[in-house]
Amino acid sequence: MDFLTIIDYIGTFAFAISGIRLASAKRFDWFGAYVVGFVTAVGGGTIRDLMLDIPPFWMLQADYLIVTASALGFVIVFGKYVIRLNNTFFIFDAIGLGLFTVVGIEKSITHGYPMWVGLIMGTMTGAAGGVIRDTLINEVPLIFRKEIYALACVLGGLCYYLCMYLGVTETLTQIIAAVAVIIARILAVKYGISLPNLKGENQNT
Amino acid sequence: MDFLTIIDYIGTFAFAISGIRLASAKRFDWFGAYVVGFVTAVGGGTIRDLMLDIPPFWMLQADYLIVTASALGFVIVFGKYVIRLNNTFFIFDAIGLGLFTVVGIEKSITHGYPMWVGLIMGTMTGAAGGVIRDTLINEVPLIFRKEIYALACVLGGLCYYLCMYLGVTETLTQIIAAVAVIIARILAVKYGISLPNLKGENQNT
């Protein structure tokens, strides 16, 4: 089990925890919480794979199901203490976001798509799971209103292509891009950086 | 028209009715109710087929559109009496759930996927349509909170693979698995069996 795989599991675990916790707050049963956790973790990558016309990555190995099951077990057993671990999960989530973004970009490049598609696929891999999660629990997606989240993926993606352009080796490129996402995300939360919102009109079309 | 086809139509009809009734309660117009009914009936199978990278089954024959139209006509004409038929529809729904689960598992096996993918595909075929339905009518998905529903599909799927392992003939395997789903579902509703839910935390991540 190499380093990347471990990071992948950590990211999956963190994403699953966030889904399971929000589902719990809505009184979902264990099965519902498991589904929401799983969808949060693999939803973005699944949409990406469908658009790239390749089999969804989690259908090729059962690991993601097992990691999600561990996350559910963790919340069931340590539920009361999970809240205190907020900072830990935030870091895990940021690490997962960075890794997922890089994975999404690489898959796009492998399939011959240009940079802007890679940016979208990277961002979608990182952020779409959370959007599906919020839709399932019937809430307005958080990431569209709070601190910079999906934009951190875009920034990381730009670093990725900048490194490629400068001829940086692939491994270093991956690390730089993922770290860029993580740092952007940490700074955004630490300093409460969010994008401006549009003046709400009260009128619907 | 063989026996399996008739069961398939009955299941589609029952699923469509459930979508149309919930859409009606939200004051959707006829077209909206039709769409919600159709999506409830074919949504799970459509996601399955997209993931298996085969054409959505309902695009190959118009039958599912026609069955949904019959369901809409039925609700329009017999609306007042539909409520009294709750028990009948519950049985239809359970039968559809059993059949859809078996269809999902078989398609997975045909495409060479392992057991755990088959369990997911079977469950998704049976239960995902209802989740999309609840999302469209802007409600928290029922199946994540009420009596055992998706888990009945998982149980039926386990029976399926157990029969396969024991060398039971294919037809008998299908019947046993479908009946297991139906019985699990009936017992769950009769005795109000539901999974525990997680203690809701009031704090969101």
Add this chain to the structure above:
Amino acid sequence: MDFLTIIDYIGTFAFAISGIRLASAKRFDWFGAYVVGFVTAVGGGTIRDLMLDIPPFWMLQADYLIVTASALGFVIVFGKYVIRLNNTFFIFDAIGLGLFTVVGIEKSITHGYPMWVGLIMGTMTGAAGGVIRDTLINEVPLIFRKEIYALACVLGGLCYYLCMYLGVTETLTQIIAAVAVIIARILAVKYGISLPNLKGENQNT
């Protein structure tokens, strides 16, 4: 840049504006508004392309991203005046609906699907983006309750196949079908034509 491309951009722009405006009303940030606008504009065509098993159209050229960005810039700069332009946007939206419907039908025919699949694909191309939009902003989809919308696509589609049957040239067929959608939509809004809704039952299944 030919005539059809210009129409396509206008439709995309109008659809994106509708998504951005509704997202703004929900206090989405700029990025969220952009995503909702983009999904409103390309969501229907994306589902269609996934079902037809071809690459999503917007992944082949960056134009749709750029048009959506223009729409966002437009709302940011002219936000206050956008409301006064309601009638203009309504016409743009109707034009886009007509064009999108025709594009959806043609793609279905190209891939060898029968008429009824073409009607669904055309309607989905025109109307599904708005449904995803409403799901993302956590509202019950408007098009299932207000004036005739998706049904205008169906009517236009029927005109398309009628023209084909009568041997009308392809270009004229396209124009007639698109104009039929636009006129149906304008008449529906002008005279407040909507489908009946089903008597709401208060009971959920």
